[in-house]
Amino acid sequence: MLEALIIESKEDTPKVVLDSINKVFQISERSLPENAIGFYEPVLEWLNQYATDPVEITIFNFSLEYFNTASAKQIAKILLILENIAKKQRVAINWYYKKEDSDMLSSGTRFSKLIDLNFSFIES
């Protein structure tokens, strides 16, 4: 099985947990790196490998407090990989947002309209 990818959060980059053994898939906290492509490269690489042999149900949690537009594009890439996985196995997206953060909810809604995946919006 694929080795877990765990990246601890920094001031401007999120915490990432991609662990197929324990079935935890999560991106949380803040994402506003200057070089979003560089930061998300290992994440996308891991997911592309995972896509060849995904678990039966992948529940992916986005629990972001904030992300910049450069990160939005990388999240779009992540969702496209997950969309592909959903063709063979089940995939569900949990999109967490704070009650008072309407922008985070509308970003999630936007993605759910553009990507063919099952989104749940959860107020946290």
Added chain:
Amino acid sequence: MHTGNADFLNFVLALFKAMQRDNLGYVYRGRFTQEITDNILALTENKLEKEEHSSKIKKRVYSILVECLQNITRHQDDAKNDLPDSNGLFVIQKQEDKYFITTGNMVMNDNIDYIKNLIETINSLEKEELKSYYKMVLEDGSLSAKGGAGLGLIDMARKSGNKLLYQFRPVKEDSSFFYLHTIPSLEGLEGNFENKEESLNNIISIHNTLNAENILLVSNGPFNQESLMVLLGSLEGQMTGTISHKKKVFYIVVEMLQNIVKHGYAPESKALGNPGIFILGSHKGFYTITTGNYVDKNKSGELKEKLEKVNSLTQDELDNYFNKCLFDFEIDSSKKAGLGIIDLRIKSGNPISYTFSEVTDEFTFFSLQTVITTE
């Protein structure tokens, strides 16, 4: 409200030039609450941590800074009214490896003689004399009813080891604005005082612009991801309003600053980041966020086109355009203006104002302003 290509933004370049001329780093104009004072301290501490190696200078700048800020909080209500000048002023600059702090507040004209005499006395004393003068004032206690106004000034002079520079600018028939310029460096600046006088005049003229444009704070570059994070931290503490409103401001500030970091142009060495300016204005019912930076002249046409397009679209068209760019991964590698500008327009809900000013054949100065309506 102005939209599109806007000449009223010409003050941005003028302000940028004035800030660059005397290497001013950060200017705050407003009420000095405990929270804001703490933020300015944190911001300066962070700046010192990165720029200054001598822990002795760091400590000295910091302690004088505390004294200066206390001076403003203590006296900001001395001459209370609704004029733009009733806001306090704080400026930090670094020139030739030395730090300068300028503070300002309104005073009643009745107090001017007392303040002048005190500063002149302080400036005439030698180091040892200052020490005993401090002791004398401390024991006497009768000098100021406000609890230590005199002591603060003596202490500043003692810690800086330099003379205090000051100026009074008349505001009304009974009040003036008091500027105090301190130099918290280790050695004195003999013979260089005339220069400083000029620098203080420049600050006063910047202050006039701030008053005229309702500007709350100005931060002069260089901008890189690190300085951006420091500035964001201090803004988070300074913003008032609802959480969702604060968040909106945060989103917009990040995109505008990262715009400078990514697309700005550095005419000289890029080592410290791209030169630029960040301006936060507070008006009745809305905030303005303005940035200014150099851009490569070859890229300015494309940028202008993009801005004009974004301004011309309806809400639905904007949404579609955003979606199209969101999944256009080619843009990433071409370094073209991407999602950021569309996002600014969507998040602020207002058209974006901008202007390009000629600088040289190679680059132009680009000013960008978004308006955020307060709820």
